[in-house]
Amino acid sequence: MSQTYESWGRYPKVRHKTVIPIRWRNEIPALDRLDAPVLAYGMGRSYGDVCLNENGVLLDIRPLNRFIDFDPEQGVLRCEAGVTLDQILRLIVPRGWFLPVTPGTKYVTVGGAIANDVHGKNHHHAGTFGRYVTQLELLRSSGERVICSPTQNVELFRATIGGMGLTGLILWAEFRLRRIPSAYIEEELIRFDHLDEFFEISAASDEDYEYTVAWVDCLAQNRHLGRGIFMRGNHAEGVPILTPDSTPRLTVPIDFPDCVLNPFSMRLFNALYYHRLRHKRERRLVHFEPFFYPLDMVRQWNRIYGRRGMLQFQCVVPVGDHREVIRAIVERIARSGRASFLAVLKEFGDVPSPGLMSFPRPGVTLTLDFPFEGVRTLHLFDDLHALVREAGGAFYPAKDAHMSPQDFHVSYPQWETFARYVDPHFSSSFWRRVTRGQDLSSVPVFHTPAVSRPAEN
Amino acid sequence: MTNVLIVGATSAIAHAVARHFAAAGDNLFLVGRNPEKLTAVADDLRVHGASQVQTYQLDVNDLERHADMLAAATAAFGPVDVALIAHGVLPDQKACEQDVYEMLQAFQTNAVSTMALLTLIANDFEARGRGTIVVISSVAGDRGRQSNYVYGASKAAVSIFSQGLRNRLARRGVQVITVKPGMVDTPMTAHMRKGPLFASPERVGQDIYQAILKGKDVVYTPWYWRLIMGVIVHIPERVFKYLRL
Structure with a gap:
């Protein structure tokens, strides 16, 4: 089965081998047993090919759209990665809270906002979305589930913020909101x-x-x-x-x-x-x-x-x-x-x-x-x-x-360090394009310290 | 505040309906098979504003446990005001044609367990003289088709059963709503190609919630299925039997 999943710019147009909807956090197929590289797909609002995976597998995370916890006193929200900013605004605005950072569309998922470390009109004051993430759970293709935060598994956390979805599948995230006096x-x-x-x-x-x-x-x-x-x-x-x-x-x-x-x-x-x-x-x-x-x-x-x-x-x-x-x-x-x-x-x-x-x-x-x-x-x-x-x-x-590839390497001179954290079974059309001609086989695969055990399914 | 019982609470449609009740601050008693999924749904509904949420693990085909479940729901928040029966399976038609057990299993889950639940709940509501029973049937139950008649027949049973119940309880202050969704983009239809007639569970959930508020009898959702089925049920049988529907 092949389906057309597009990016917002509708260019390039690519075919995917298969699309697997991800509906439950506790029911995810063994990613390392799929015969093609995988990539999470949310609202498809990135423009080019960072959300595409030609001839690969897309994990459609939109059904993963449940809230997990909300503290209306502290303004801390925890939700699954497929929750959209639109859903969040409907929940938090009536309670006097707002997104700490928002891009120019609310039709993006939290997973996408983190993977692209999105910014908005308040960047000069507030920085990027990633600054407000207090923790997230990352599923590696090995089946390992890793809690990453600014104090726990810090390297993997830093690689995942703006990591273009390549470090594993973000299952949920928790982040801080900001108070507003009105809408x-x-x-x-x-x-x-x-x-x-x-x-x-x-x-x-x-x-x-x-x-x-x-x-x-x-x-x-x-x-x-x-x-x-x-x-x-x-x-x-x-x-x-x-x-x-x-x-x-x-x-x-x-x-x-x-x-x-x-x-x-x-x-x-x-x-x-x-x-x-x-x-x-x-x-x-x-x-x-x-x-x-x-x-x-x-x-x-x-x-x-x-x-x-x-x-x-x-x-x-x-x-x-x-x-x-x-x-x-x-x-x-x-x-x-x-x-x-x-x-x-x-x-x-x-x-x-x-x-x-x-x-x-x-x-x-x-x-x-x-x-x-x-x-x-x-x-x-x-x-x-x-x-x-x-x-x-x-x-x-x-x-x-x-x-x-040259533009990418000049824009992100740290990219080789980042490549260490890329999950061996994750890839994207973008990633293959900008690492073309690079031998990544010698890059040592990052292993998290054995703190979190794979969940039993 | 409304006390809502939902059987099949982890289904995408049920969850979409439940979010509306949660946003209104109601109490929700969620029944389903998988405890982890129930927890995920319950957490979401709490964040959406539900006053209280309780979960109850049950396989609906365990008919002997239905009474205990209903008692637990009543014990949780007091008498149930709205009962939504939303569980169901879409069996593999071809497999059902070859295997009698397979066919009966689909009937057991979609029709028998539902009718058993409806009987218990109807008696409870009738005794109290109030309450709303919502049962999810399907447009597939409006006419038998070669591609899907096992599922269709199981849903037809639910449609007719709930229709009879509605007739029985109309003068007793109990509302019975038969919901007939068309094709909905849920795990049940994951294997199907999505055409323009497919609706989102959110859309269907919104329709069902509105139908409950307005006290409707039979709801086609989205609305255009009433027209489509209106045409399909009127095709003469001698023509219909040759169609590939």
Whole structure:
């Protein structure tokens, strides 16, 4: 049996040998006896091939979606790995709690959030999701179940945070939440005319705003180059409403024809979006849903790119000559005229993650997607990657379908240390791509100290 | 606060219904075969807000233990207000055609044990003059088809039995709800290819919970199965017998 399990970018398209749904923590097949490498699959919201395992086995963990424990006084939640952030928000928001860190969609699993060590608009204050994980249970293919935490099996814990699902199957995790006074966000939008202005506003917002992010018009050229809208906000005080509002309003029922997103329509869209702010600065009170998850309002929005799919690009450029490098990247993209309107710019902070392979690091991160147009798109990516590489930047596996083994090794010089912790029966299309040509057979397999015994099934 | 008894509580549909009761702060008495699974479900329901959750290990085919189970449920939180019978198996039709024991086993689990439970619960509820009995049957019980008639016949028994019970108890203040789900994406259908007609257990669970609140009699879930089955039951038998359904 083979099924199509896609990533969010719908590129690359691969076949899997089989998909095994994982429904119970105590009922999991012997992973080391399967005849192909395995990988956990959750909501499929990573863009490239980090969640795919061509000709291998996918463990569909979505049925593993039960809560285990919640301490409403301390704000500590324990749940199975397939629980989504959406499920969590419905539970915790009415009780005055919120996620410590959230990515731009709530339709991701806790397992995926840990495996990709996701970040959000509060990275400059809060760091990554992995920082809040107090413990997790990892099932190795040997059948061994290992409790990992910042104090127990620390090395395996650090390898699993941001470990792309390669260190074993995360069965459950426990993490800390943050208190909120209301479900609303006090938001301020500021239009900026060029990149220098972005950096000024970003620096000025760093201290006083927990959440900052900017939309940038990657199609505007010349004197408009790098214009956009800066968004910053804090949880609103004095609005004691705690309703999680979570029904998507719209859906994209079909794949759009490839011609819908063309340079003209995208340029028009961007100009309209930029000019939607009538004033230089606007303040408003918004529910957290549209603030954090504007795209979740449209189910299956990735279909606007049609069957061909899209390529995501997310890099971080380290502090230094980041202004010049970001400008060069935006210029190159604007010149291509191929970018879509979903382009995001944010300054990362220096809060460290426990994750060995965590992506965020001090600097500026730029994220955007491109409709996949074959060689033309790949050439553009080559140029962008060269610019980032030269600046000593890094790429984000969760968003990537293109980086070369060299790009990966430069982005993550610690990767060989990480490889020691990769479970011998786990792999992914991404992992095989970025370790191509490397002899990993000599890498010693990591064995946990004999503390936890395999559970009897 | 409602006292809810769920038999087959580790099934995906039952769990989805139970989450609604839990969110409303009700008491839940969960009956199932596997203690580890029962614990996983119970923990989840506690986090979802259930006031009290108790688990009870039972193989429904152990008919002699039904009365003890019902007594334990009553002892746990007081009289049961809502009883949901949700256990069931989807037998291998081909195996059932070859092996009488296999066929009878499916009947035992889906029909006989359910009718035994319904009899006990109905008498208890009738004596008190209140309560809601919810039983999960299937659209497969609406017409016999070559691909699935053993399962279909076992569910038809449940449909007719609960229909009769509804008629018997209607004037006694007891509600009986027959639920007929279509194809649902659960462990029971794990081996089947998922077409567009498949519904999630959450969707079906939501429908069942609403039906209980509204006091419905027969519920097709999702709703379009009422239309589909409306057509299927009206195809003349002399044509139907040649169809590959």
